[in-house]
Amino acid sequence: MILPTETVYGLAADAADPSAVAAIFEAKGRPRFNPLIAHVADLEAAERIAVFDDRARDLAASFWPGPLTIVAPVRDAAAVCDLARAGLDSIAVRVPGHPLALDLLRAFGRPVVAPSANRSGRPSPTTFADAIEETGVAAAVALDGGSCAVGLESTVVSVLDGTVRLLRAGGVTREEIEAVVGPLAADGGDAHRSPGRLTLHYAPEAPVRIDAEGPRPGEAFIAFGPAPQDARFNLSPAGDLREAAANLFAMLRAADRTRPAAIAVAPVPHAGLGEAINDRLRRAAGFVG
Numbered sequence: 001m002i003l004p005t006e007t008v009y010g011l012a013a014d015a016a017d018p019s020a021v022a023a024i025f026e027a028k029g030r031p032r033f034n035p036l037i038a039h040v041a042d043l044e045a046a047e048r049i050a051v052f053d054d055r056a057r058d059l060a061a062s063f064w065p066g067p068l069t070i071v072a073p074v075r076d077a078a079a080v081c082d083l084a085r086a087g088l089d090s091i092a093v094r095v096p097g098h099p100l101a102l103d104l105l106r107a108f109g110r111p112v113v114a115p116s117a118n119r120s121g122r123p124s125p126t127t128f129a130d131a132i133e134e135t136g137v138a139a140a141v142a143l144d145g146g147s148c149a150v151g152l153e154s155t156v157v158s159v160l161d162g163t164v165r166l167l168r169a170g171g172v173t174r175e176e177i178e179a180v181v182g183p184l185a186a187d188g189g190d191a192h193r194s195p196g197r198l199t200l201h202y203a204p205e206a207p208v209r210i211d212a213e214g215p216r217p218g219e220a221f222i223a224f225g226p227a228p229q230d231a232r233f234n235l236s237p238a239g240d241l242r243e244a245a246a247n248l249f250a251m252l253r254a255a256d257r258t259r260p261a262a263i264a265v266a267p268v269p270h271a272g273l274g275e276a277i278n279d280r281l282r283r284a285a286g287f288v289g
């Protein structure tokens with residue numbers, strides 16, 4: 001099922017059904033070592049499948065429903081099948097902040113896994129049309145929830161071993177999380193802690209050039225902030241990071257459709273949501289890590 005969330009569109013299935021989950025991996029061309037996020041309707045449902053400590057509960061209370069995913073020890077391994085967890089004894093769980101997604105989760109009553117609906121390595125879809133273009137062919141049902149308000153995937157934090165670690169920057173900022181649980185531990189770089197980070201590229205067809213002052217001949221230019229010339233693409237003319245995050249993937253796709261020699265993107269400040277925006281841009285440009 002194509003499922004709208006406040007972050008990006010997901011390709012969703014019953015988390016307990018290995019053949020439905022296998023179909024998701026296949027439709028995305030996703031490596032099987034990369035586990036999926038279980039989506040549930042509320043904290044109570046999350047605690048039925050994951051073991052939460054006080055910090056996990058504080059985070060959930062502060063940011064759910066919303067763009068935060070918490071990785072915790074698995075409690076009910078059958079509710080989210082082995083394939084969805086990539087065989088790990090931890091589980092990633094979130095309560096999405098989109099009314100359609102919440103209605104669906106409440107009605108279904110069990111966890112739903114949903115990776116972003118893009119084919120593996122591509123930018124995540126933030127509109128219904130983009131989701132259909134990416135993996136719609138694999139879905140029996142598709143829900144149109146409009147454009148995604150956040151536009152970037154959820155922030156992924158791990159609460160394994162008593163420390164809170166940032167595994168993926170996203171829609172909730174580092175500063176917002178640290179205001180609740182104090183300074184975040186560095187991601188130890190352990191591939192097993194954040195398996196997806198090895199393979200994500202968010203890449204359009206055209207090569208991406210970041211921190212660009214302006215376009216070179218043949219390039220499409222994506223500006224940020226007040227642009228000297230009338231830029232066709234501007235993440236946020238006002239220089240607002242929330243607006244830039246919401247526009248990022250759709251604008252990469254739109255620029256790509258002009259079939260440019262490359263897509264040049266202006267520098268984006270690193271604070272707040274800028275951390276996640278720059279993470280996606282660096283990966284789209286081929287700088288992994």
Ligand code: TXA
Pocket residue numbers: 005007008009010011034035036037067069071088090091092096114115116117152153154155156167168192193194195196197
């Ligand atoms: O905003 C989102 O999170 C979207 C919407 C649809 O909810 N979903 C999404 O899923 O971005 P996906 O599969 O594209 O990204 C999930 C990320 C991957 O980086 C994966 O490696 C990580 O979560 N992850 C899942 N389970 C994990 C685990 N047990 N330990 C560490 N990382 C995990």
Ligand code: MG
Pocket residue numbers: 115116124153
């Ligand atoms: Mg993804």
